[in-house]
Amino acid sequence: MDRPASDALPPLPAAFTALLDAVIPAEHRPMVEASYVEPKDVVVRHNPLHGTPLALAERALGALGAEPLPGVEGVWRVPAAARAALTHHPLVGQGALAIQGAASQAAVWALDPKPGEEILDLAAAPGGKTALIAARMGNRGRIAAVEPLRARFFRLKANLQRLGVTCAQLYLKDGTQVGRLVPQRFERVLLDAPCSSEAQFTRLDPASWAHWSPRKVRASAALQARLLRSAVQALKPGGVLVYSTCSLSPEENELVLDALLRQRDDLALEALPWPCPLPAVAGLGAWQGRPLHPDLRLARRVLPSRWTDAFFIARLRKAG
Template identity: 70%
Template structure:
């Protein structure tokens, strides 16, 4: 699903389970891991499914009044800065409850958000003067980070089709001090047709099969996952991606991302678009934080894919990162 900044994490009781007693991952999912994660990363990736993950959070400049005071308020917690990025930190899993109930979270000065979710916004690089589209915006963590990057200037159009998620998005953005965003309760697949070539940048963090939420600590986490779910997600993603491309201005930047590892939801969806449109080209994405990631695939299931997909990145699940995929695309200007 889109908007996975605050995925469910195991309780302390679940986190202390003995790994050998845990149920195995679905065979099809484990086969996927072996197929898309290079051997040097596989042991660490597989181990990440048996323990609770570190908590990652960022300070929110749209609400934060006094950074020094905020850091003092967090002094009792074992906070570690994430290298390469300012005001992003991680904590061990045992500190999750204390952080979740902290006053800085309640007043919006601090937001708990997976580092991969932040990476999608860093790849997009929204600027203060621009008009930006967030095509599947709930619950709003990426929208709020974009607003922070833009210093609450310019304009963000945040689209969400599900009513309950739309109102959660609205409440989150209000709490986080976002003021440059207009919200639309709408199917994102319609947007490109309604406002073609309008936006300087587009973020599509697409609804997906939610493979990043799978954990051996809770068999319920894969209750609804199947290869049929992957295929159904890919159909929705293709429609949203075509809409996102239509809504983008020539010269603009589109970032496509999912919390899925399956190539069918990632490279294969992009490959279909790129083979039907010659005005879009993958390009390297800014990568300020040393995230464990590997290049996108240019071949899958015997099919050769667009060579530019080597610029995509698949983030490896580890003790502090969730599974994630992102690709940055540039729309060519006419005649270029």
């Protein structure tokens, strides 16, 4: 069945369109607009913890028309038309393949975990990033995976078991309290913070923004600030913290970090060590006429495209 023409689809909320006007450079706007009116390609990765050989995964995905992402081994882009076939593929059900967006994976690429380290995943459910951290560590070391909501906690547990993660210890706990309980404990911390979920928007389904509002953005930012302070407290001197959201709003991204950087002089942003080129732009240097911390230009806002979702990623180093 043909998709409806874009002018026949419901428009995005006016406040969100104004946000796009403010944060998306003009040269990228056609790509971003198109991403809201067409099904996206699916990104999937090989899970080395499962034991299925990479070559077998390559053959299975080749039959679905998959193309490898440049610069990163074992990650492919599958055409949108093959989404259902991929979702129901036995290798996905078994955990040999994991469907995971490129921007979501990029948060772990930025964290750059190493075998033997002790790592905190402060908002871990549903577990995709936790599992990728474990894969990068070869299940050697320890991951403390924290989730405060019971239903999401058990979903996290089930997903990690299916994906063969054995180095994670799970905690049903409020992440804002973790830094106080275990100060300066972890060599790396990932905070993929709860957010207003702007990455989910599509004009093909108006329900995707039914619960979004500027008020929700502000509420998300307040929680993110508390979680970020906890993450910094839990990080060892010399350690790396990655802060990410699936939001485009500066209130949830640059402004949260700007407040933190102006409160502490032991934190600095670093360039992101990404192996794969993503459609992204630098963090903002100012917002609504207000200058922001100059380090924020090192952050990246991943743009919505045919194969990527909206995302924001920043990597910070705590002074030794």
